[in-house]
Amino acid sequence: MNFKRSSTALFLDPSSPAIVEYEKGEKFNIILSPSLYWVKKIVLPVKSAREAKKLLESIFEDSLPKGHYSYTAYKSGDEFLVFAYEDKKILTLLNAKGINTVDVYSIHFAQNEFSSLEGATKINATQSMYLKDEVLVLAPSSWISESKELDLTSVELSKRTIKLQQFGHIVDNKSLYKIGAILVILALVLIVEIFVASSKKDAIVELQDEVFSKYKLQSTMFQNRSTKSKYKNIHKAQTKLREYLSYFLTMKLKSTQKITLIEYKNKTLYVTLKGASKGHERTITSQLDSKGVKYKVSYNDASIKVEMKI
Numbered sequence: 001m002n003f004k005r006s007s008t009a010l011f012l013d014p015s016s017p018a019i020v021e022y023e024k025g026e027k028f029n030i031i032l033s034p035s036l037y038w039v040k041k042i043v044l045p046v047k048s049a050r051e052a053k054k055l056l057e058s059i060f061e062d063s064l065p066k067g068h069y070s071y072t073a074y075k076s077g078d079e080f081l082v083f084a085y086e087d088k089k090i091l092t093l094l095n096a097k098g099i100n101t102v103d104v105y106s107i108h109f110a111q112n113e114f115s116s117l118e119g120a121t122k123i124n125a126t127q128s129m130y131l132k133d134e135v136l137v138l139a140p141s142s143w144i145s146e147s148k149e150l151d152l153t154s155v156e157l158s159k160r161t162i163k164l165q166q167f168g169h170i171v172d173n174k175s176l177y178k179i180g181a182i183l184v185i186l187a188l189v190l191i192v193e194i195f196v197a198s199s200k201k202d203a204i205v206e207l208q209d210e211v212f213s214k215y216k217l218q219s220t221m222f223q224n225r226s227t228k229s230k231y232k233n234i235h236k237a238q239t240k241l242r243e244y245l246s247y248f249l250t251m252k253l254k255s256t257q258k259i260t261l262i263e264y265k266n267k268t269l270y271v272t273l274k275g276a277s278k279g280h281e282r283t284i285t286s287q288l289d290s291k292g293v294k295y296k297v298s299y300n301d302a303s304i305k306v307e308m309k310i
Helices: 049-053 087-096 173-214 221-249 282-291
Strands: 009-012 028-032 038-042 070-076 079-085 104-109 127-132 135-140 258-265 268-274 296-300 303-309
Touching: 009 087, 038 135, 049 070, 049 079, 079 087, 221 258, 221 268, 221 282, 282 303
Parallel strands: 009 028, 028 104
Antiparallel strands: 038 079, 070 079, 127 135, 258 268, 268 303, 296 303
8 A cells, every 4th residue: 555646645544655755845735544533523512613622632531542632623513523633643653654744734634535435445455444424434444345445636635734743942041931921821811711611511521411311321431331342342253253154155165065054152153064074174174274263173974064163
């Protein structure tokens, strides 16, 4: 997977290879892969994106891994698109891909630039992105029946950009006194804003309670996380079961061989194949061996029974 170019546009993903060289003075418009930020589409009790930004840290509080994040928000109809991202992680990746930050003209979220995406689009060798409830998400390409190649030629970049934070200031004592005075004033302003944000945070908590009641969720986040973990494990087992079933359903068998029984119980898949007596089972076991899966076989007359733990 190479960086896809349209004029100066580059799609930045951790799996993309580095740019070996580019012309001096060339500028790039960077489109960040969904893997480089977190996004939510939510309703907030505020009117503007500026007001929403003050609430973002608490909104993302329980859903982000440990790190130093920046936040931004955009109005989307009656809702807000809110983002969290790590400046350092993106800057480090740009450097690893051979892109000097002085040559970066603008930085965009893929969420904003592919808001009208139809179907799924591959972003690297194993992942594709698609819209789900108007939010751009990633999924393994193997889960998607059709996924087209990433093409930036038709992308018209929006004006929704971010600036990455880079710190390296050198100041003298006189400047420090001025900065100190400004910080005192800002502190007073922030105290007022904290009280305002606190009242709005209470409104969000109230809204959260309404959501819990509306969708009949359990009373605590701990219980809901436990339920999420339960269904996540079920999904994992079902995905593995579908994968193992596909091995047999796509298996190349001799004309005298056929599947006579498929059964799943106690987290074990049982498959019986007729016409595969002991000593003539290699056409089956060799194909399973090529998949690198563990299995057990037993024989009964001219049949073979394969057991696979899920």
